[in-house]
Amino acid sequence: MRTNTHPRPSVVRWMPRQPVNLTFAITDANTPPGVAAVSTAHSPGPAATPAPLSAEEPGAATLARTAEQAARTVLALAAPHRLADVVPAPRQVQSNPTGDWTMPAEAVIVASPDPAALAVAEQLAALLRPATGYPLPVTDAATPAPVDGIALVLDDTAADLGAEGYRLDVTTNGVRVTAVTAAGLFHGVQTLRQLLPATIESPTPVTERWALPGGTITDVPRFPYRGAMLDVARHFFAVEDVLRVVDHLARYKLNHLHLHLTDDQGWRIAVDSWPKLTTVGGATAVGGGPGGFYTKADYTRIVSYAADRHITVVPEIDLPGHTNSALVAYPELAPDKIAPQPYTGTEVGFSYVDPADDRTYDFIADVLGELAAITPGPWLHVGGDEAFKVKGEVYTGFVERVQRIVAGLGKTVVGWHQLAPAAPVDGRVLQWWGTDGEDPTTVEAVRQGARLIVSPGNHAYLDMKYAPDTPIGHDWAGLIDVRKAYDWDPGTHVAGVPSTAVIGVEAPLWTESVTSLADIEFLLLPRLPAIAELGWSPRETHDWAGFRDRLAGHGPRWDAAGITFHRAPEIPWPSGPTIPAQRDPAREGVNPTQGP
Ligand code: TNX
Numbered sequence: 001m002r003t004n005t006h007p008r009p010s011v012v013r014w015m016p017r018q019p020v021n022l023t024f025a026i027t028d029a030n031t032p033p034g035v036a037a038v039s040t041a042h043s044p045g046p047a048a049t050p051a052p053l054s055a056e057e058p059g060a061a062t063l064a065r066t067a068e069q070a071a072r073t074v075l076a077l078a079a080p081h082r083l084a085d086v087v088p089a090p091r092q093v094q095s096n097p098t099g100d101w102t103m104p105a106e107a108v109i110v111a112s113p114d115p116a117a118l119a120v121a122e123q124l125a126a127l128l129r130p131a132t133g134y135p136l137p138v139t140d141a142a143t144p145a146p147v148d149g150i151a152l153v154l155d156d157t158a159a160d161l162g163a164e165g166y167r168l169d170v171t172t173n174g175v176r177v178t179a180v181t182a183a184g185l186f187h188g189v190q191t192l193r194q195l196l197p198a199t200i201e202s203p204t205p206v207t208e209r210w211a212l213p214g215g216t217i218t219d220v221p222r223f224p225y226r227g228a229m230l231d232v233a234r235h236f237f238a239v240e241d242v243l244r245v246v247d248h249l250a251r252y253k254l255n256h257l258h259l260h261l262t263d264d265q266g267w268r269i270a271v272d273s274w275p276k277l278t279t280v281g282g283a284t285a286v287g288g289g290p291g292g293f294y295t296k297a298d299y300t301r302i303v304s305y306a307a308d309r310h311i312t313v314v315p316e317i318d319l320p321g322h323t324n325s326a327l328v329a330y331p332e333l334a335p336d337k338i339a340p341q342p343y344t345g346t347e348v349g350f351s352y353v354d355p356a357d358d359r360t361y362d363f364i365a366d367v368l369g370e371l372a373a374i375t376p377g378p379w380l381h382v383g384g385d386e387a388f389k390v391k392g393e394v395y396t397g398f399v400e401r402v403q404r405i406v407a408g409l410g411k412t413v414v415g416w417h418q419l420a421p422a423a424p425v426d427g428r429v430l431q432w433w434g435t436d437g438e439d440p441t442t443v444e445a446v447r448q449g450a451r452l453i454v455s456p457g458n459h460a461y462l463d464m465k466y467a468p469d470t471p472i473g474h475d476w477a478g479l480i481d482v483r484k485a486y487d488w489d490p491g492t493h494v495a496g497v498p499s500t501a502v503i504g505v506e507a508p509l510w511t512e513s514v515t516s517l518a519d520i521e522f523l524l525l526p527r528l529p530a531i532a533e534l535g536w537s538p539r540e541t542h543d544w545a546g547f548r549d550r551l552a553g554h555g556p557r558w559d560a561a562g563i564t565f566h567r568a569p570e571i572p573w574p575s576g577p578t579i580p581a582q583r584d585p586a587r588e589g590v591n592p593t594q595g596p
Pocket residue numbers: 348385386416433461463474510511512
């Protein structure tokens with residue numbers, strides 16, 4: 001019997017960066033013993049010696065074994081990824097071609113003896129175990145060092161790395177990730193993951209040479225706020241779907257998930273003191289679907305899953321407009337005190353809570369109070385957009401009162417940039433979603449101390465279509481292909497706003513036309529990595545051609561992980577072998593390396 005060194009390999013994938021030489025022998029039951037038919041791929045090159053074949057072996061098994069040997073030859077020759085092939089682009093990359101490292105089956109992950117660092121080590125192990133099939137035990141050490149393994153080192157003297165940066169060193173001994181915080185280690189782990197072959201994303205073991213390119217990456221984010229928004233109000237998405245979106249954010253070093261929890265078509269977060277918000281207000285969705293809502297336990301699950309990935313949830317209760325679902329549940333909040341019909345269309349701007357009734361502010365204090373109590377992050381987003389029927393001083397008076405409620409809860413106000421004319425409150429953050437980069441009212445609010453998250457509708461809105469013929473999405477802010485998502489600068493985009501006032505960038509996904517996780521992923525990928533790079537990478541690294549080529553390598557990763565994405569025609573997706581990552585029992589049946 002052959003010894004099985006790789007546990008249960010089911011897939012061979014090969015995506016070399018450079019042409020390699022391969023010659024291998026194939027024989028089957030029809031080939032006379034000892035005679036091999038020689039097939040050459042990617043020639044010219046020296047012929048590998050055909051493996052000795054036994055006359056007694058059955059043909060199918062022989063064929064499979066020989067093919068597997070050939071695959072190993074190829075894998076041994078394939079060069080590792082280039083150190084600079086990372087999205088978002090790292091700040092500094094120093095390659096060392098003599099420092100490549102191949103992870104052995106006995107590799108160990110060792111981390112600083114700190115619960116948060118060990119948690120990142122466990123996350124890394126969980127990422128690497130499925131595809132490698134290696135045990136990758138996690139241990140701790142006072143001064144972790146890579147000895148044919150991976151070391152995650154917390155070092156509070158590495159102040160230049162800041163709150164989220166990391167350094168990653170690949171040498172012939174292994175990999176060392178150094179950071180001041182667990183968040184930095186976590187981001188370093190995302191980079192490490194991208195430096196391994198795309199097959200690392202496979203949920204089942206693959207035969208692969210797990211090589212990493214030698215050298216050092218030193219990486220620090222440009223902006224502290226890097227986010228994406230998911231509208232769970234127009235259509236409701238299950239907790240599991242939201243967790244998967246969190247995974248996508250984490251992969252690209254985004255650190256905020258904004259949840260648009262309420263809108264005309266549905267109220268999605270439980271509020272104990274106003275229970276009908278969800279039992280009545282949550283029962284609808286765009287197009288008449290069943291709706292749904294998160295219990296506090298559901299919400300807490302999302303928040304803590306995100307926190308484990310160093311992502312802060314920013315909950316939004318949209319006020320005073322976009323409130324039809326609340327008015328259906330509690331007509332006393334409506335200006336005329338009459339319950340409106342539930343709304344399942346996609347118009348905006350018609351609904352509002354009564355700004356002249358104190359009861360409205362009791363309602364808001366209760367809702368925001370309960371939400372603040374289950375939200376560990378510093379932010380409460382209060383919407384403020386498209387309240388077309390609440391104008392002038394009535395609008396600003398309303399906003400100022402709501403801002404005081406938020407401040408009283410110890411949270412920082414975030415709102416769409418329509419909040420700008422209201423008097424400032426300390427630390428206020430405006431989310432700018434304009435489309436032409438000119439906005440004197442926002443500029444004035446910034447002059448008075450507001451900070452900005454930039455989400456230009458015509459660059460960062462993930463609900464805009466890619467092209468006229470892509471299936472879902474809107475086009476009111478134009479079409480957004482990958483280049484349009486990438487080619488702008490958050491630091492200078494809003495004329496008159498200095499880059500020092502910009503805390504970061506966010507890509508909102510509104511879901512009027514989005515009904516499934518596959519729809520979400522189709523709109524997110526590949527544009528989310530473009531926005532992520534704008535948020536993370538230094539401006540000096542900005543380069544469409546380089547980004548396009550680096551992004552192309554992510555297609556095979558998403559394929560291997562079973563993630564839907566838009567095969568945007570402007571990206572040179574590799575066309576190499578694409579054997580599906582799922583297990584194929586028919587293949588396993590003839591695979592002689594299969595375990596017992
Ligand atoms: C505008 S952008 C809205 C949303 C819509 C979106 C559709 C903003 C703050 N409000 O209510 O869903 O357009 O793209």
